[in-house]
Amino acid sequence: MIESTISFSNSSDIRLLSMKKLYHSRLNYLLRNKWNTEPCHHFFVEFLMNEKEEKSIYESLSKIGIVDSNEISADTCVLSRNEKQKIHPDEEFKFRITSYSKEEREMKKGGNGNNFKVQIEKDPSEKKESGKMEEYKWEINDLNNGIYEVKIKLKHEGKYSISVKYDGFDIIHSPFQIQTTSKFKIRNYEAIREPKLIFGPQEEEEDGQLVNPSGVTTDKNGNILVCDHGNNGIQVFNSKGGFFSTIGSTGKKNGQFNGPFKMVINSKGNIIVSDNLNHRVQIFDSEGKFISRFGFEGDGNGQFFYPRGVCVDKNDNIYVCSNHKIQKFDPTGKFISTFGSKGHENGQFDGPWGITINSKGNILICESYNQRIQIFDSEGRFISKFGAQGNSGLRGICVDASDNILVCDQNQNRIQIFDAEGTIITYFGVEKPSDIRINPITQDIIVCGLDHKVSIY
16 A cells, blocks of 8 residues: 555655655654564463373273274285195195284284285206196185185195295295105005015126115105115115116215215205215215215214214204214204214113104104114204113114104014004014115115115015
């Protein structure tokens, strides 16, 4: 309004000129003064409450509820399964996923089943069936409580890798490995009388001749490998006893032997051999090519004095019997731990010769001079023992698909069979047995002994 009035003023308009002076005076007054536009009040108003009322309010707040979201984090979800479950083709295999938020709070409601994806791959070392791509069936069941159940059905035997992703990211414990094996009817051990096949004794200088074989095992193709203790090598035969090849020669160099004693094949097909008189363990690939060795003569950790029994667990860790104790190594031969000492008490040993691991992960050891079988958990803690005093000579041990225990009783010329708890089932005669294995493909019992031959039952 002021600007409009002034714009119409001129030197001859006395009234407007007087108003102009009034406006200037008023504006100058407003500019020169500081005006407080905030209301007058105290910055802090204290609120007082007695302790009883305060406690009551807090207790009520905790019962009102929580701020919840349905956002799952792959980094915090947990996969759980029964690792001892035996998985067979065309049978349902289940595991569970427990979902968690980014704040690691367990989810209590479902609705995210479609965000989980399962990927199944067969081990590349396994042979492909018929050349066709195998179809893998799986489904996720939302239990509507934050837990999701996964069901898988595989058609064929073999090793598989299972990975579970949420929104494209692996959850904890993924991927993991499983192995499917065919169901076999348990052998009627009481019906065993005579071997169905014997091989080994040959004309002098012929391939396949054995001298005091002390260890035996089978590979994934059903071939039979024998520790030819007297000839310082590993001999390989097909499932019918036909000579296939020889691994190693006499000596102390890599790939050579001096009294190979026992052996085992791990999940990769590598052959692990206790080289008894060289006081070491050697590892070969599935074709018999030298990979590595570990250990040397001595009584310390990672050292051996005439190593005998050898086995592997589900993680391919290696267990070796030597120095009246059991030593555990990783798959490359790096020392991990040891248990046992010389003696006759529980958890002590006198001549541990054979070792195996059952489906529960328990470690079974046969002692030549204490004439007993001892059972330990996977950490080497004593569980139980069985066996009676008699002639020494327990030399080899293995378990079947039901965890029944088969033992080479060399001095009594027999194989003794016990249930998983150590109760005798039966026995059958074998001349001077030194080691025993069950072929997982055929369920045949394979025994080698000091009669310089291998017998199949």
